[in-house]
Amino acid sequence: MTDVADDDLEPYEKLHRDGSLWARGQLYEGAEHGYWEFFRKDGTLMRSGSFDRGAQVGEWTTYDKAGAPYKVTDMGGA
Incomplete structure (x- = not known):
C-alpha cells in the first residue's frame, strides 16, 4: 500500500x-485509502479491509451476523 502522511x-x-x-474509513485525494469497515443496517460489522488509493488490496474479511469472520479474500496488491 502507498504510504500517505496522516495529515x-x-x-x-x-x-x-x-x-x-x-462505512467508515479515510479518503486520500477523494479515494478510499487505508483500513475501512462496512456495516449492516443493524450495526453489525459486515466486511473490513484496506484500500490503496481506491483499489481494494490485501486480505478482506467478511463477517457473519454474529460478528465472527467466515470468509477471507486476498485482493492482492498489498
Whole structure:
C-alpha cells in the first residue's frame, strides 16, 4: 500500500438511508485509502479491509451476523 502522511488523510463516514453507519474509513485525494469497515443496517460489522488509493488490496474479511469472520479474500496488491 502507498504510504500517505496522516495529515493528508480525511476521516470519512457514509450512512445508510435510515441514518445508520454504512462505512467508515479515510479518503486520500477523494479515494478510499487505508483500513475501512462496512456495516449492516443493524450495526453489525459486515466486511473490513484496506484500500490503496481506491483499489481494494490485501486480505478482506467478511463477517457473519454474529460478528465472527467466515470468509477471507486476498485482493492482492498489498
